[in-house]
Amino acid sequence: MRFDTLIKNALIITAVDRFSADIGIHGGRITALGRDLGEADDIIDAEGLWVLPGGIDAHCHLDQPLGDGAVMADDFHSGTRSAAAGGTTTVIPFAAQHKGQSLRAAVEDYHRRSEGKAFIDYAFHMIVTDPNETVLKEELPALIEEGYSSFKIYMTYDDLRLNDREILNVLALARREGAMVMVHAENADCIAYLAELLTESGQTGPYYHGVAHSSIGEREASHRAISLAELVDVPVLIVHVSGPEAIEQIRWAQNRGLRVYGETCPQYLMLTAADLDRDGFDGAKYVCSPPPRDPAAQEAVWQGLETGVFQVFSSDHAPFRFDDPQGKKLHGEHAHFEHIPNGIPGLETRLPILFSEGVVKQRIDVTRFVALTATNPAKIYGLYPRKGTIAIGSDADLTLWDAAAKSTIRNAELHHAVDYTPYEGLELTGKPVLTLCRGRMVSRNGQPTAAPGDGIFLHCDRPQPARPRGEAKGF
Ligand code: URP
Ligand code: ZN
Ligand code: ZN
Numbered sequence: 001m002r003f004d005t006l007i008k009n010a011l012i013i014t015a016v017d018r019f020s021a022d023i024g025i026h027g028g029r030i031t032a033l034g035r036d037l038g039e040a041d042d043i044i045d046a047e048g049l050w051v052l053p054g055g056i057d058a059h060c061h062l063d064q065p066l067g068d069g070a071v072m073a074d075d076f077h078s079g080t081r082s083a084a085a086g087g088t089t090t091v092i093p094f095a096a097q098h099k100g101q102s103l104r105a106a107v108e109d110y111h112r113r114s115e116g117k118a119f120i121d122y123a124f125h126m127i128v129t130d131p132n133e134t135v136l137k138e139e140l141p142a143l144i145e146e147g148y149s150s151f152k153i154y155m156t157y158d159d160l161r162l163n164d165r166e167i168l169n170v171l172a173l174a175r176r177e178g179a180m181v182m183v184h185a186e187n188a189d190c191i192a193y194l195a196e197l198l199t200e201s202g203q204t205g206p207y208y209h210g211v212a213h214s215s216i217g218e219r220e221a222s223h224r225a226i227s228l229a230e231l232v233d234v235p236v237l238i239v240h241v242s243g244p245e246a247i248e249q250i251r252w253a254q255n256r257g258l259r260v261y262g263e264t265c266p267q268y269l270m271l272t273a274a275d276l277d278r279d280g281f282d283g284a285k286y287v288c289s290p291p292p293r294d295p296a297a298q299e300a301v302w303q304g305l306e307t308g309v310f311q312v313f314s315s316d317h318a319p320f321r322f323d324d325p326q327g328k329k330l331h332g333e334h335a336h337f338e339h340i341p342n343g344i345p346g347l348e349t350r351l352p353i354l355f356s357e358g359v360v361k362q363r364i365d366v367t368r369f370v371a372l373t374a375t376n377p378a379k380i381y382g383l384y385p386r387k388g389t390i391a392i393g394s395d396a397d398l399t400l401w402d403a404a405a406k407s408t409i410r411n412a413e414l415h416h417a418v419d420y421t422p423y424e425g426l427e428l429t430g431k432p433v434l435t436l437c438r439g440r441m442v443s444r445n446g447q448p449t450a451a452p453g454d455g456i457f458l459h460c461d462r463p464q465p466a467r468p469r470g471e472a473k474g475f
């Protein structure tokens with residue numbers, strides 16, 4: 001057997017194991033693990049490096065137009081280039097339906113946006129904002145069957161949100177069809193109420209975005225999403241969880257045996273409300289929903305990662321340039337917080353931050369790092385075992401880490417199209433030094449080496465973790 005590539009002397013780390021072996025790659029897949037495997041066209045010596053499954057960023061926004069004219073800085077070209085440079089080999093951005101649009105048209109739109117542009121592999125979650133009869137009866141069942149087996153719903157934002165009855169309808173559909181539902185859980189009326197009070201008292205700067213998006217509103221919506229899912233008997237995943245209030249709801253549900261999953265993001269580990277309070281309009285750089293909270297919330301999020309409340313760690317990359325009339329300054333430097341585009345960039349820094357702050361500082365084991373950043377997202381979104389592990393038959397999506405390398409995050413060295421990073425100056429230990437997607441090198445020493453169009457679209461299976469427990473009420 002002659003391999004295309006042989007990775008020698010690898011310390012392989014999966015979500016459950018660590019072992020030393022050589023990795024034989026043929027036709028983009030891992031075809032052998034062991035010693036003295038044979039000849040290869042290319043040999044990579046991984047002596048002293050850790051070989052992990054390539055990262056899967058299961059929550060990021062690319063080239064997604066927003067209602068009021070804000071334009072995302074990253075499309076499928078710059079976004080996937082940046083992800084590759086940071087050790088990620090698969091992204092799952094969104095194909096967002098706007099109200100009145102057919103879901104099929106939304107998916108086709110995002111295929112046009114991504115065609116020929118991606119450096120790494122990608123799938124789509126749908127965003128369902130208009131669950132009318134046609135969507136529920138025809139479009140969703142067909143699209144789920146075709147490989148779009150997950151979708152996000154919103155409990156807030158006027159142009160996106162579903163009411164509770166609509167949520168029940170889509171949850172029931174997900175149960176019937178075997179899809180995974182992701183929920184943006186914030187209480188829209190709590191936000192509107194607080195925003196009105198803040199406006200009346202003239203408190204309208206970026207900092208007050210965080211006040212309006214309270215952790216109480218996040219807790220209430222998380223609990224409600226969990227209850228609606230329990231009623232229908234369908235698993236659900238609460239995305240971008242910011243602190244202890246929502247975490248407690250998820251843990252409570254998990255302890256009761258419900259299939260409730262949780263996702264968190266780097267911003268909830270590294271940022272706080274104080275960042276939104278920076279001089280002038282700088283706080284706008286940190287405006288995202290839910291917002292970063294306080295140091296106690298950061299600690300609770302770490303605990304949630306350590307104890308297994310969270311299954312998924314994603315970037316929620318939602319890229320807006322700061323100094324730009326189509327970005328954070330859409331409505332000028334004195335904009336009311338309600339008019340600052342929501343979102344923070346983070347595709348390239350997601351893995352290095354969790355590695356440095358989590359693995360190197362011994363808050364989480366490296367096997368849990370792999371589970372959170374690759375294996376669990378692959379399972380939860382129907383890509384496993386093709387993606388998310390190092391096993392014979394799996395795609396050769398591999399990231400080689402130098403666990404001791406030092407670096408400092410500098411926006412000037414990142415490959416996204418955003419003009420800032422929230423993590424400027426953060427010192428890191430541990431670095432992805434070589435990343436392969438289906439056996440092809442996509443980045444080396446933080447520099448992208450692939451070409452647009454190298455990445456392929458992935459059809460997702462119906463995820464096993466989306467199966468109901470068989471206890472629906474009233475069936
Ligand atoms: O503020 C955020 N997170 N913007 C991105 C959209 C979303 O809700 O995830
Ligand atoms: Zn969201
Ligand atoms: Zn998001």
Ligand code: ZN
Nearest residue numbers: 068331338339
């Ligand atoms: Zn606006």
